[in-house]
Amino acid sequence: MTVRRDIAVEVKIGVQHAPREIVLVSGQTAAEVEDAVGQALAGKTQVLSLSDEKGRRVLVPSDRIAYVEIGESATRRVGFGAAL
Incomplete structure (x- = not known):
């Protein structure tokens, strides 16, 4: 699988009986993450498997999934406009 850094999305996963959520920046598209979460919650897979940028x-x-929050796709800015 190739990871495209220009389509990175932030994913937050709440896990039952865990004090903190899992936060990762995924190289997958928001649609791919949503599809993987949907399959896991529908019982088609026993494990939600996502990959991060690295x-x-x-x-x-x-x-054990309590909730999943999928952030917006964000392109990476370079230069003086990156702080805006």
Whole structure:
């Protein structure tokens, strides 16, 4: 799988019985993340598997997912306009 950094989305996953949420910036598109979450919640897979920008995998048992928040796709800015 190739990771495109220009379509990175922030994903926050709430896990039952865990004090903190999992936050990652995924190289997958928002549609790909939504599809993976939908399959996990529908019981088609037992584990939600996502990859971050650096290629690391995050695995969450489907029955422990409390919520998933998918951020907007954001292009990376370079130069003086990056702070805006």
